[in-house]
Amino acid sequence: MKELQTYVTAPDGVRLAVFEWGERSAATTVVLVHGYPDTHAVWRPIAEQLAERHHVVAYDVRGAGQSDAPRKVRSYTLPTLEADLGTVLQEVSPDKPVHLVGHDWGSIQSWESVTGTALADRIASFTSISGPCLDHVGQWFRSKLRQPTPRALGQLAWQGVHSWYIGYFHLPLLPPLLWRTAMVKGWPALLHAIEGVPRGSGAPTFPTDAVRGLALYRANMIPRLTRPRQRPTDIPVQVVLPQKDLYVTPAMAGQAPQPFVGRLWRRPLRAGHWAPLTHEGVLAGWIDEFVDHIEGAPAAPGLERAQVSSGREGGGSEKAGGAKRGRSGSATSAGDTAASAQHAGKLVVVTGAGSGIGRATALAFAEAGASVVAADLNADSAARTAQLASLLGAGRSGSYAVNVSDPVAMEEFAKAVHAEHGVPDVIVNNAGIGLGGAFLDTQTSDWDAVLGVNLMGVVHGCRLFGAMMKERGEGGHIVNIASAAAYLPSRTLSAYATSKAAVLMLTECLRAELADQGIGVSAVCPGFANTAIAKATRYVGVSANEQEQLRGKADRLYRLRNLPPERVAEAVLRAVEENRPVVPVAAEARIGRALSRLSPGTLRFVARRDLTPR
Amino acid sequence: MPIGSRMTSTARVVVGGRVGVDDDEAGARREGEVDEAGGGVDLEGGADGEQEVAGGGDGAGLAEHLRVEVLAEEDRGGLEHAAADGAARVGLARADVVEGVGELAAPVDGSTPGRRLGEHALGATCGAVEFQDLPAPVSAATRGRRAVSLMQGNVASGRSAGDRVFVLTAMTRSSGKLGADTCCANLTQQYVDTMSNKQPAWAPEDLDRFRAVQQLAYRCAEAVAATLEPGVTEKQAARRMREWLMENGADDWFHVPFAWFGDRTTFHRFRTPLQFFPTDKRLEEGMPFILDCAPVADGYTADIGYAGSLGGNAVQEQILGDLQEYRALILAEVRERKPLNEIYRSVDALIAKHGYDNRHRVYPGRVLAHQVTRLKARGPRTVVAGFGIRSLQTLGRELVAERIVGRSPLWADGKSSGHAPTPGLWAVEPHLGLRRIGAKFEELLVVTEDDAYWLDDDLPHVRAWAGQAPTTSEKETVA
Structure with a gap:
């Protein structure tokens, strides 16, 4: 030139x-x-x-x-x-x-x-x-x-x-x-x-x-x-x-x-x-x-999110949050809080955001000033999360109904996010399902279901959004929600634990690969967080009646454990802020991680016990 | 769905009085006199002492307070649930359930009163019905000279053949003589325990007084909320409520007024009950607040919660709007007479759907609601640990009395709340949070034996939902 x-x-x-x-x-x-x-x-x-x-x-x-x-x-x-x-x-x-x-x-x-x-x-x-x-x-x-x-x-x-x-x-x-x-x-x-x-x-x-x-x-x-x-x-x-x-x-x-x-x-x-x-x-x-x-x-999505003070109304919001924003007092105060917050101006995509850890994470990011895209299998619950996120002072939020295990749907989802909101700064691959029961009772279709959501869902999220982040060149962060089960063997969680262990290793590899691009990759390994997964977990090799009983008992234990998903959400934010590689959440996850290094024999001994609540 | 509504037909026997047979399919109801032939039971027990225990000295024995129901109950789960609930089914009906006094015509055998009386009662009602396989009492509770037991069995023949029934027996012993009452009950039956000091709370004039105190409390909250300005502290707000209420007719407290600002509206990081008390936290623009006061006037108690914000808070407005669904849900499920802990879980499910956090679980006992009665206790009107001492006395007695019959005046999600709504007045307080912003309402729910309704619909949050301007009807102060 x-x-x-x-x-x-x-x-x-x-x-x-x-x-x-x-x-x-x-x-x-x-x-x-x-x-x-x-x-x-x-x-x-x-x-x-x-x-x-x-x-x-x-x-x-x-x-x-x-x-x-x-x-x-x-x-x-x-x-x-x-x-x-x-x-x-x-x-x-x-x-x-x-x-x-x-x-x-x-x-x-x-x-x-x-x-x-x-x-x-x-x-x-x-x-x-x-x-x-x-x-x-x-x-x-x-x-x-x-x-x-x-x-x-x-x-x-x-x-x-x-x-x-x-x-x-x-x-x-x-x-x-x-x-x-x-x-x-x-x-x-x-x-x-x-x-x-x-x-x-x-x-x-x-x-x-x-x-x-x-x-x-x-x-x-x-x-x-x-x-x-x-x-x-x-x-x-x-x-x-x-x-x-x-x-x-x-x-x-x-x-x-x-x-x-x-x-x-x-x-x-x-x-x-x-x-x-x-x-x-x-x-x-x-x-x-x-x-x-x-x-x-018109402002590009990233620029729109970056605006802090006045003139925000002009941005236009397609979500229900927009209607509530009419009250100037609350809008200004919310805007000001959001602006001084840690994740102001960022775009955060969360899968499985319709409930539990996903929703809590989306709302925590929204409170910290980020714009949130909530994806869930259930369109209504995703929309609700997006609406609450808007109320918490995040910028323009969005919601999508998507099945993370479907590569085509994920591709379309990623394209839609890119077109409507731009390249995300943070992607939280959270969507997951539970499966309990013996390995020999687990059918091929069960494996397909668990690996499809828990592993391939994460793979698709990392692949599609990671590529976008790399191409944009501004860095970013990928958080994969694994589980304490990723390093705690159990005779009754073979499929679930395998999928989560795979997520943990995927995270470690990807972290090494994307470090030069300024893209951080973290795995968050929660313990027994009190979410809907306890009631939705499928147990193989039991009758429908027993299934309900097991779910009810597991749910009761999770309620008693009382580890709110908000704790996990805090860990996700911390993982992004400090670019931490692996974040175990709650005592059982941290102790388990320590034992997996210091005394794996103990964990193998415990793994042989059937700890399913009956 | 309540267990009672799964019945295909119900035969109701009122011991010593009238017999009613409900047939849901026919929708008909026949009534007739119980056959009173046979030997007599001295249900009065013959002694003064037990009358004191049983009835508060109104001269009526136990007998006329009991009634019998035979169920055609097909749901085993429900029955097992009922059995597990044990003595919770036992109680004495209020006097207005049964008219006339009769005697149960069967000799009492001290060892198996339930069986004998059950056989008699059912026989009297349904003709050729006999018990088969009546096991030992599945549950029993005793207190002093009074005993209650619960048995279950199958009806062998007759119209209700194959039906499972429960036999409840209440006995009083005095001077070696056993007086006993028995009834067969189902889950939907509710009795007011005559051992409780509770007054029937639905005399219209009583309800009017409760309503007036509740109006007073809400007016106080609105008046004080209107005075809140940036920089005011929780302590100042609480004192303003206290002074306003004392000036306008309150003469005691269920608990002293509370005020919570900012993240304290969600009880963020509350570890001890002391943290409920007002602090020096200052109100700022856009901050949410909750005012909670429970004045007593002439023994009539109100307990209300009022949420608002200084200059508007979009999140709190959303929660307040959604609270409408909780008010409807709670009322609907109480009307279905679902066990209280199940209703609590329904509320939790709605909270999860909405994406909020259950904050009422931070209250002592995780309560969604608690019973409110008319204070009869005497003594000084001192405040101890934030609660009026007379209210504490009353609550303590309630806790003991209700515990004996397996119920609780506190409405939580544990086993002690695993019973149908107890008739009376309940201060219901769903308290929700989203991140650091909380909102609640609290008002009295009237529960009767077979129905329920909110004591008053002319309250700030209800008016806000209806989109109405506040009515300026005359609201005389409670004197």
Whole structure:
């Protein structure tokens, strides 16, 4: 792709290098502002993708790349940088407001323009990546100190740990010295090792950019953070939150702008700080979606879920939850809670979501802010789960009737989810059936039924949605509900335990395979959770009468055990949040897992006892 | 479906009084006098002491309180269930069931009174009927000089041949003389135990008083709910209810007013009963709350629950809307006279279908409901552990008295609730939760021997379901 270079001159005489891609006549102009210690080169991969549909502009910020570098620190204040941007805008898009994108310091300085008045009508939208508004951060710190809950103080401390470098950059001599010496080779190596940034993506002017750019910190950090101003804005803002950012914690970057931005979208991304170089495809897609939406196109499903504050009603919900949302008070409060929640903006697909663990998991995710797609054999119960999920403050939810053991139906289901909701961030393969009785009484058809749902259902879910996640490239998580029976042998559970053991091993293998794609895979192994499975379990080799009795007795025991499915749901959320490989739930599952390693003989001894309640 | 409705025909004998024969197929009912020929039994027992035990001194013995039913019962399961329930079937009918006093015409043999009396009673009713294979008592309960036993057997011949029957015998012993009453009963029969201090609660004027206190309590909840503002604490809300009720006619408490805010509406992480008491938790915008108060006025008790939220909460509104189904379900199944623990499980099934969580199981005893009676106890109106001491006395006595006849004034899902609804007043309180948001209603259900109805339909949640504006009918305070 052709890169066109020109120069513009800022009001104070500093010459800025401007780079353009794509047709200048395109309907929309996207302006990319790089961070520290980068140049416009950090945007090249994204710019080339965006240029197919937009006029794309990037420029070297003063002090970096081919732009001039004034010597004085006060030439790098935010108002000066804002004036630079104004000059560039005047040159590249004098008539039409542009869509602004900033990364790191580029985002920090863009916030100055977005929340200010000088360029407000020149900016149509803003996408912020890893660079909060310093005033918002100052206010955020203050609000946390005003309500010093342990959680708030924890978030403060955590951000403090990540901000060590700000103090370091204020030191005399040492930072420039290091940039000029060890870091010349060390920095690109570190970026490659820690963030996975491709080698050779740095600018040729690198050590010089880093040394000159220190002025950005020295000119702005202390005054803005110690005397933060109130800086609201009406410009729509999309905040990208790299979850593994070593410098800007997602908690702060996500929360800080909320009180000041009227139209806010938050998009968590499983990436590090240099996402523009590691996740260029995803970011280009998100910028493109956002620009299109602000220009009038309907929001893509992922973008719709990411919207946090007002304007949500416009999204349109086909489910019953939509009707209830009419009451503004509850909608706002629910929206706000959901927005600050852990899984806000995510799309979660749960199979077997019509009851028990599936429903509890769907509702727990909904409460944590996710949009939920509930699938169940029973259409009504799936719809009910989706309705409750909407009430709990999740975004648009959906429900599908699907038989997980039917490959064709699952394929159609996956396609429908993709078309209506987009690619899921989390898939919970939960649907399962119980089967008890002796192996020699178990017919081939029984095996087909159990393996069809418990194993192949999981296989289809992993296969179809895993492929979608991989293709999208934003990572994701697959949770397979196995069982404590996966590692606890029993003479009366041969078919069921076999299916669950297979799920456990499938999970382990898939986890290894998908790790490089940023897709986590977890198995959750509950003990005797009190769900409808006790009453629906089929026992082979007994009369219909005995069947009912066994079910009734098992159900009674499960009720007495009183392990609510909500406990399992919590474990599922924990598995996703901490990317845990195997999560046993409840004492019997944990003790069983320990015994299966320490003393398998004990388990074999117990396995010979017929523990079916009679 | 209640077991009683599986009967193909029923013959009813009222000992010492009238005989009724129900034939479901014909839909006809014939009545006639019992043959009173034969020897007499001294059912009065002849002593003052046992009258005290039996009847509260109204002069009527045991006899006229009993009646006999012969079942044509084909469902073995139901009968086995009945047998297992044992002494729960035994009790004494209220005086208004039977008119006139008669004597059971059979000699009493102390060793097998049930058999002898059963034979007699059935013979008197159905002609050539005799017992076959009458086993030892399957269940018995004694208290002091009074004993009850339950037997079962088969009718050998006659019109009801092949039918299984239960023979219930109530005996009183005094001065070496045995007085005994027997009846054959089925599951659907209900008796009010004369040992209980319970007053028949359906005298219209009594019900009016209960209704008035319940209205008072709901008005209190509505009035206090209207005053709730952001920042108010549970303790403040509870105190407001307490003061409002004291000012408006309440003179004692079944329990002191409770207020729960936010996640406490689902009793989230409640481990001890102390956690039910109001805390300093503050109400915030959008937060759900539940107000629960149980005032007593002149011995008439109300126990109500009122759920709402500050500024609207979509989840709670959904639960409150769905509670309508629970009110209908409970009433329908009580009318079918299903055992209380089965109704409890039906409620659980509906909860599972709706996707909610059963939160009433957190209440002491996991109760879905509890009986409410008119307080007769004397003594100071002190509050102990949140409950009025007179109410505790009454409840304690109920627990003991009902336990003896195998019933419970607490309605839960255990075996002790495995009996048909006891006539009386029940404070029913389905309490549901979704995640951290809870809602309930609580109101009095009137259970009679063969029917049930909600004491009052003019309540906030019922009006809300009907989509009506609150009626502004005159509601005089209970004085």
